[in-house]
Amino acid sequence: MKPRTRPKLLILSSPSGAGKTTLCRRLIKTRPEFELSISHTTRLPRAGEAHGREYYFVDRNTFDGMLDADQFIESAEVHGNMYGTAKDEFTRIFSEARTPVCDIDWQGTVSVQSAFPEALSIFILPPTMKALSERLKRRKTESEAALKLRLANAAIELEKFHFYRHMIINDEVDTAFSDLLSIIDTGSPVRPAPTTREINALLNEVG
Numbered sequence: 117m118k119p120r121t122r123p124k125l126l127i128l129s130s131p132s133g134a135g136k137t138t139l140c141r142r143l144i145k146t147r148p149e150f151e152l153s154i155s156h157t158t159r160l161p162r163a164g165e166a167h168g169r170e171y172y173f174v175d176r177n178t179f180d181g182m183l184d185a186d187q188f189i190e191s192a193e194v195h196g197n198m199y200g201t202a203k204d205e206f207t208r209i210f211s212e213a214r215t216p217v218c219d220i221d222w223q224g225t226v227s228v229q230s231a232f233p234e235a236l237s238i239f240i241l242p243p244t245m246k247a248l249s250e251r252l253k254r255r256k257t258e259s260e261a262a263l264k265l266r267l268a269n270a271a272i273e274l275e276k277f278h279f280y281r282h283m284i285i286n287d288e289v290d291t292a293f294s295d296l297l298s299i300i301d302t303g304s305p306v307r308p309a310p311t312t313r314e315i316n317a318l319l320n321e322v323g
């Protein structure tokens with residue numbers, strides 16, 4: 117496979133608990149030319165999260181003010197909270213000649229892809245819904261109600277796989293990471309891309 121030029125923009129999405137954040141962090145550590153695009157959110161910080169590192173945590177008034185001032189490239193309600201990618205964030209990363217990595221949902225992906233058709237979008241799938249549910253529970257970051265909402269939303273998110281240029285099954289993090297690097301570098305994963313049958317099996321699991 118021929119080496120490709122570095123993508124201008126990378127989008128990584130997955131249902132909560134599919135391991136996207138781990139892959140994202142590993143990419144940024146391994147490849148300093150990539151930089152996380154830090155979103156604004158009205159969600160409250162979890163234990164260990166810091167303003168300006170995981171997110172810019174803002175209240176609803178501030179978020180709405182930014183919306184009115186047209187400061188977002190995209191914004192969406194996800195799991196009952198508002199999230200948005202500020203235009204300033206891309207400007208900052210582009211000015212450093214780096215590639216923004218957007219950890220955003222499918223709604224944000226549709227908007228960003230329409231603004232930046234050259235964006236490389238990758239959807240991370242869990243191997244099974246059971247694995248996803250177990251990983252979310254083990255994380256212990258959500259209340260019981262938030263956990264239920266995230267699991268219910270996972271089914272809706274999985275149905276949006278066709279908005280993405282590539283898909284990776286995160287059954288084992290090292291293998292999934294090799295696929296991620298290979299897609300970035302050559303345009304194809306190391307393993308064959310997930311088949312419609314595998315995706316349908318996941319969708320059937322959620323009914």
Ligand code: 5GP
Pocket residue numbers: 129130131132155156159190191192194195199200201219220221222223224225
């Ligand atoms: P979490 O609350 O677990 O950090 O993120 C919840 C979901 O919101 C994840 O699917 C994440 O990708 C998505 N998300 C985070 N930031 C943004 C954003 O700026 N825009 C959109 N559309 N989704 C986002």
